[in-house]
Amino acid sequence: MxxxxxxxxxxxxxxxxxxxxxxxxxxxxxxxxxxxxxxxxxxxxxxxxxxxxxxxxxxxxxxxxxxxxxxxxxxxxxxxxxxxxxxxxxxxxxxxxxxxxxxxxxxxxxxxxxxxxxxxxxxxxxxxxxxxxxxxxxxxxxxxxxxxxxxxxxxxxxxxxxxxxxxxxxxxxxxxxxxxxxxxxxxxxxxxxxxxxxxxxxxLDAWPVTPFVSDSQGKFTTVMQWESYPAREYNGISYGLKADSFASYINLPERVGSILELAVSGAKTPSNLLASKGWELREPPTQTPWTYQQYIQQSKAEFSVAKHAFVISNCGLFYDRSASYLASGRPVVVQETGFSDWLPTGEGVMAFRNLEEAIASIEEINSRYEFHCKAARAIAEEYFDxxxxxxxxxxxxxxxxxxxxxxxxx
CATH class of the missing domain: 3.40.50.2000 (Glycogen Phosphorylase B;)
Known part of the structure; x- marks a missing residue:
């Protein structure tokens, strides 16, 4: 492309x-x-x-x-x-x-x-x-x-x-x-x-809004590494990775259906366990920047946890990957890291702190999908241009x- x-x-x-x-x-x-x-x-x-x-x-x-x-x-x-x-x-x-x-x-x-x-x-x-x-x-x-x-x-x-x-x-x-x-x-x-x-x-010109044809195959996706390096401990506090955040949400597909897909890498990824819980798994589409972009654009929305260290430190980080979903007109459901202190949530961006909030956020996106798509692009234009x-x-x-x-x- x-x-x-x-x-x-x-x-x-x-x-x-x-x-x-x-x-x-x-x-x-x-x-x-x-x-x-x-x-x-x-x-x-x-x-x-x-x-x-x-x-x-x-x-x-x-x-x-x-x-x-x-x-x-x-x-x-x-x-x-x-x-x-x-x-x-x-x-x-x-x-x-x-x-x-x-x-x-x-x-x-x-x-x-x-x-x-x-x-x-x-x-x-x-x-x-x-x-x-x-x-x-x-x-x-x-x-x-x-x-x-x-x-x-x-x-x-x-x-x-x-x-x-x-x-x-x-x-x-x-x-x-x-x-x-x-x-x-x-x-x-x-x-x-x-x-x-x-x-x-x-x-933004490189990440245009792309139409999504809503059907039963639409997935909430993300691209992630299970463990990119070891967790760290400092002053008696353990700072973990996405693998450490995931345990609380591993049963999510049982609650929202077969709509969650992980493009995940990492030798320690528990693929069999994730698949048994209803997560769809695939190799990350990272051959080129354009295959990565196409994957985001064919997704319905993003669902992603954050690194455990980002969550417990309340650092306020918002991933560039999630911002790319927003620019493409794709809503995101992402784990709270404190970003709601500076980024509006509830329209286009849904922040969750626990399993019940994650479920409610996904249901909200599905119930007003076109509304959240438009809000997603508007947030990208205002905050990430x-x-x-x-x-x-x-x-x-x-x-x-x-x-x-x-x-x-x-």
Whole structure:
């Protein structure tokens, strides 16, 4: 499904100051459609605002390149390079990406021969989820923002891992997609960094509303990992993953019928148990960003639990995946993480805290489906439009005071 969107790249230089921006992200090493959308929407959204934007990825210094064809993770980026080249070509940004292979000390990708000039002239670096090391050549960029979307786990890592803390200290600004961070109702462990809230960007033109033909086969779906890494314990509190949240809802199909489907990955997924409880299971549709998008668009709505750590910390995080459902005109029924403190619920977005609320939310979506579809898109337009979220992010970074840049030393 070709996604070239030339109208996204029109330079709106009258409405913004044009900046040269480097986005550090994770696509080559994790060449899966759902994972690629998150950094891709930063790049596409910034380009649509008229900025001179480049996507750069670093291999890091350990074997980190996943190849889904070979089923291996090693140092060979061949598959991921082909994946990245294809998707950047399809969104009209084919000349704006590069990959540093630390294992061969070489630059690859379409703008590899311009890295020196890009580094020397960039105004801003956005390190998405902190999955790239800040090498010496990036330190000359005056503003370097760390944007995290895995709250609690990120902060515990900074507290307990000196190497991770040192890497974080190489940034000048700190943003979290958990919008309750720093507020009294939020219990994310304090790592000493001056986190500010930000919001996931959705490029609405790339996520158009698609019609849904209501029939008996319509499913509430989600795409998830059962366990992506081990749970963590800090100060006597155990912070778990989606697997730890799921137990309270495992009998949900018995109450609402055969309308729930999980596109789930993870070696520890209890597939037989889930199937016996009425959950329909399938492999995640992550071959490309477009297969992932098509899966969301053919769904009736989303039903999803949240990571246990997000729930008990009341962090306020709302997943970019769920925001993509909303943009497609698909309602979402999602476990409360405190996001209702800033996001309206009850129309298009249904938050639940227990099994009975989950059942009532699904019944409400089914009873007024078209109403909730329209509300879903309206919420995406108001709260997640990349033009709004990224403009606010850049304004906040560029207007940061000296105090906000006084992050802790290592």
């Amino acid at each position: 070709k996604q070239t969107l030339p109208h996204l790249l029109q330079k709106n230089v009258d409405s913004v100051s044009r900046l040269r921006i480097v986005v550090l992200g994770y696509i080559v090493r994790g060449p899966l459609g759902g994972m690629a959308w998150h950094p891709l929407q930063y790049v596409m959204g910034l380009a649509s605002l008229g900025h001179d934007v480049y996507f750069i990825e670093d291999s890091d210094d350990y074997p980190s390149c996943y190849d889904p064809v070979r089923g291996l993770t090693d140092t060979d980026p061949t598959y991921g390079l082909q994946f990245a080249n294809s998707i950047f070509e399809q969104v009209g940004l084919g000349d704006r990406w590069a990959y540093y292979d630390a294992h061969t000390n070489s630059w690859l990708g379409s703008c590899a021969d311009r890295i020196g000039e890009i580094c020397a002239t960039a105004d801003l670096l956005l390190n998405i989820n902190g999955v790239n090391p800040v090498r010496s050549w990036w330190e000359q960029i005056p503003e370097r923002a760390l944007i995290e979307g895995d709250s609690v786990f990120t902060q515990i890592r900074h507290i307990t891992d000196p190497v991770a803390r040192k890497q974080a200290c190489q940034h000048t600004a700190f943003f979290s997609c958990s919008e309750n961070i720093g507020l009294a109702q939020c219990s994310i462990p304090d790592d000493g960094f001056p986190w500010q809230p930000t919001r996931v960007p959705i490029v 990349a033009r709004k979220t990224l403009s606010r992010l850049i304004e906040c970074i560029m207007n940061s005071t000296a105090e906000s840049r006084n992050h802790p030393s290592s």
